[in-house]
Amino acid sequence: MTTPTEDEPGTRPGTAGRAAPAKAWFARAMVWLWLAGLLTLAGAAADRAHPLVAMGVLLCAVLGTLCVRRDDRQVVQAPAPEPEPPQASRPPVEAPVAALVAALPEPALLLSPDGEILVANERVGLAIGAARVGDPLSFLVRVPEVLAAVRAAAQDGFPRRVEFAERVPLDRWLEAHVVPLHLYSAKGRDSGVRGAADAAARIPAPDAVLLTFRDLTQQRRVEQMRADFVANASHELRTPLASLSGFIETLLGPARNDAPARERFLTIMGAQARRMSRLIDDLLSLSRIELNAHxxxxxxxxxxxxxxxxxxxxxxxxxxxxxxxxxxxxxxxxxxxxxxxxxxxxxxxxxxxxxxxxxxxxxxxxxxxxxxxxxxxxxxxxxxxxxxxxxxxxxxxxxxxxxxxxxxxxxxxxxxxxxxxxxxxxxxxxxxxxxxxxxxxxxxxxxxxxxxxxxxxxxxxxxxx
Ligand SMILES: Nc1ncnc2c1ncn2[C@@H]1O[C@H](COP(=O)(O)OP(=O)(O)OP(=O)(O)O)[C@@H](O)[C@H]1O
Ligand SMILES: [Mg+2]
Missing domain, CATH: 3.30.565.10 (Histidine kinase-like ATPase, C-terminal domain)
Known part of the structure; x- marks a missing residue:
C-alpha cells in the first residue's frame, strides 16, 4: 500500500525559518565587534592603539547592530506566513484494491471516510443505481440509516449492519454491511483487541469504508410463504375440527334422543373427517414429492x-x-x-x-x-x-x-x-x-x-x- 509522503506542501519549513540561524550568527559577530571596539578604545586610552582604529571598530559595531535591529523590526512587521493547515491528501486507490471490489459477488462500494465514492463495482449499477466515482454516497443511497452507519464506522472503526426496505420501484428488502478499513496504515490492521481505551487511542481512524449490499427479498418471501403455509394449514384443519366438536356437543346434549338429527349430523361429521384426512394426505404427499424433487x-x-x-x-x-x-x-x-x-x-x-x-x-x-x-x-x-x-x-x-x-x-x-x-x-x-x-x-x-x-x-x- 502507498503511504502518504512526509514533505507535503504546507508542512515544509518556510523561508523565514531558514534565515533564523544566519541572523543569530550575525548578532553574535556584532557582540564580538563591540568587545573588539571597546578593547581597542581601552588600548587607545593606554596609548597602545591608535584612537582612529578604535573609533573605526566601534563605528562598524554600531552600524552592524543597527542592521540587525532593523532586520528584526522587519521580521516583526512581516511575520512568517502561517503554515497552511495540512490538507487531507488521499492517495489513489490501488489497482489490486479496485480489482477486489470489482470481483465481489455483491454490489460493493469503496468509500472515503467522508463518504465519497472511490470505487463501485458493476453490480451496484444493476442493483442499486448508477454510481459515479467522486460523488458523495448520498447521491446514490438515500437511506438515512445507511449514511449514518457509514459516518459512524468511519469515526469509531466498528463494522455495522443495516436492514432496510424499499417500496419503489418494487418492494424489496436489502441489507447493507459497512466495514471500516485501514488501507494505508499497517498499524490499524495489526492492532490488537479493540475496545480497551488505550488500545483504541493507538488505533488510527479508518481511511476507507467498504459498503456492500445483500438482497434479502427472496429470503423474506420464503419466510412469508412458510408463515402463510402454517397459518393456512392450521386454518384448513381448524374449520372442520371446530365443526366436529360442535356436532359432538349437540349430539351429547340437545340432539341426544333425536334420531333424524343424529343421522344428519353424523353424515356431515363423516364428510368433515374425510376432508381433514384428505388435507393431511395432500400435505404429506406434497412434502414427499418435494423431498424427492431432485x-x-x-x-x-x-x-x-x-x-x-x-x-x-x-x-x-x-x-x-x-x-x-x-x-x-x-x-x-x-x-x-x-x-x-x-x-x-x-x-x-x-x-x-x-x-x-x-x-x-x-x-x-x-x-x-x-x-x-x-x-x-x-x-x-x-x-x-x-x-x-x-x-x-x-x-x-x-x-x-x-x-x-x-x-x-x-x-x-x-x-x-x-x-x-x-x-x-x-x-x-x-x-x-x-x-x-x-x-x-x-x-x-x-x-x-x-x-x-x-x-x-x-x-x-x-x-x-
Ligand atoms: N379448470 C378450472 N376452471 C376454473 N377454475 C379452476 C380450474 N382448475 C382450477 N381452478 C381454480 O384453481 C383453484 C386451485 O385449484 P386446486 O386444484 O389447487 O385446488 P382445489 O381444487 O380447490 O382443491 P383440491 O385440488 O385440493 O381438491 C381452484 O380452487 C379453482 O378456483
Ligand atoms: Mg383441485
Missing amino acids: VRPDTPVDLGGILSHVCDTLTPLANDRGVVIELTRETRPLVIRGDRDELIRLFENLVENALKYGVTGKRVAVDLACEAGPAGPVAVISIRDFGPGIAPEHLPRLTERFYRVDVAASRDHGGTGLGLAIVKHIVARHRGRLGVESTPGEGAKFTVRLDVFDEAAKNQISAKA
Whole structure:
C-alpha cells in the first residue's frame, strides 16, 4: 500500500525559518565587534592603539547592530506566513484494491471516510443505481440509516449492519454491511483487541469504508410463504375440527334422543373427517414429492394407459355432474420415464378440477399427442373444459399452496387448494413443463409436456454396447 509522503506542501519549513540561524550568527559577530571596539578604545586610552582604529571598530559595531535591529523590526512587521493547515491528501486507490471490489459477488462500494465514492463495482449499477466515482454516497443511497452507519464506522472503526426496505420501484428488502478499513496504515490492521481505551487511542481512524449490499427479498418471501403455509394449514384443519366438536356437543346434549338429527349430523361429521384426512394426505404427499424433487423417476410408464385409468376412475363423478369425458390418445404406447402413482395423481387432479369447476361446459376433453421437441419427442397431454374459465390475474398464482379463485366454491367441492401445487411439483420432478391457458367464459386448458422415453433408441444403444 502507498503511504502518504512526509514533505507535503504546507508542512515544509518556510523561508523565514531558514534565515533564523544566519541572523543569530550575525548578532553574535556584532557582540564580538563591540568587545573588539571597546578593547581597542581601552588600548587607545593606554596609548597602545591608535584612537582612529578604535573609533573605526566601534563605528562598524554600531552600524552592524543597527542592521540587525532593523532586520528584526522587519521580521516583526512581516511575520512568517502561517503554515497552511495540512490538507487531507488521499492517495489513489490501488489497482489490486479496485480489482477486489470489482470481483465481489455483491454490489460493493469503496468509500472515503467522508463518504465519497472511490470505487463501485458493476453490480451496484444493476442493483442499486448508477454510481459515479467522486460523488458523495448520498447521491446514490438515500437511506438515512445507511449514511449514518457509514459516518459512524468511519469515526469509531466498528463494522455495522443495516436492514432496510424499499417500496419503489418494487418492494424489496436489502441489507447493507459497512466495514471500516485501514488501507494505508499497517498499524490499524495489526492492532490488537479493540475496545480497551488505550488500545483504541493507538488505533488510527479508518481511511476507507467498504459498503456492500445483500438482497434479502427472496429470503423474506420464503419466510412469508412458510408463515402463510402454517397459518393456512392450521386454518384448513381448524374449520372442520371446530365443526366436529360442535356436532359432538349437540349430539351429547340437545340432539341426544333425536334420531333424524343424529343421522344428519353424523353424515356431515363423516364428510368433515374425510376432508381433514384428505388435507393431511395432500400435505404429506406434497412434502414427499418435494423431498424427492431432485430424484428423477426412471421407471418406463405408458401415458396412454395412465390417462385411460384416470378417465375410467373419474367417470362416476362426471356422470354425477352430467359431464362427458372425451379421451383422444394415440394408439401406439407413449412411454415416459416416471412414477406411475404420481402421474395418476397429477392427471386425477387436473381432470377432477375440470369436472368440478367447468361443470357448466358439460364436456371435458383429454388429449394425448406426441410432438417433436429440441431434445427428442415430447408427450403433450392437455385437459380442457368449457366452463367459466379463469380470469388472467389468477393464472400466475394458481399453483401456490391453498390458492383458490373462489374459496367457498372450492370448499363446497371438498377442495383443499393443494391440488395444483401437487401437480406443479410432480411435473417438476418429472422434468416436464406445465402450462395454463384460459379465456374467461370459454373454459380453461391445462397442458403438461413430458419427454418421451425413446425405447427404440435405447435398444439401439444397448445393442451397440
Ligand atoms: N379448470 C378450472 N376452471 C376454473 N377454475 C379452476 C380450474 N382448475 C382450477 N381452478 C381454480 O384453481 C383453484 C386451485 O385449484 P386446486 O386444484 O389447487 O385446488 P382445489 O381444487 O380447490 O382443491 P383440491 O385440488 O385440493 O381438491 C381452484 O380452487 C379453482 O378456483
Ligand atoms: Mg383441485
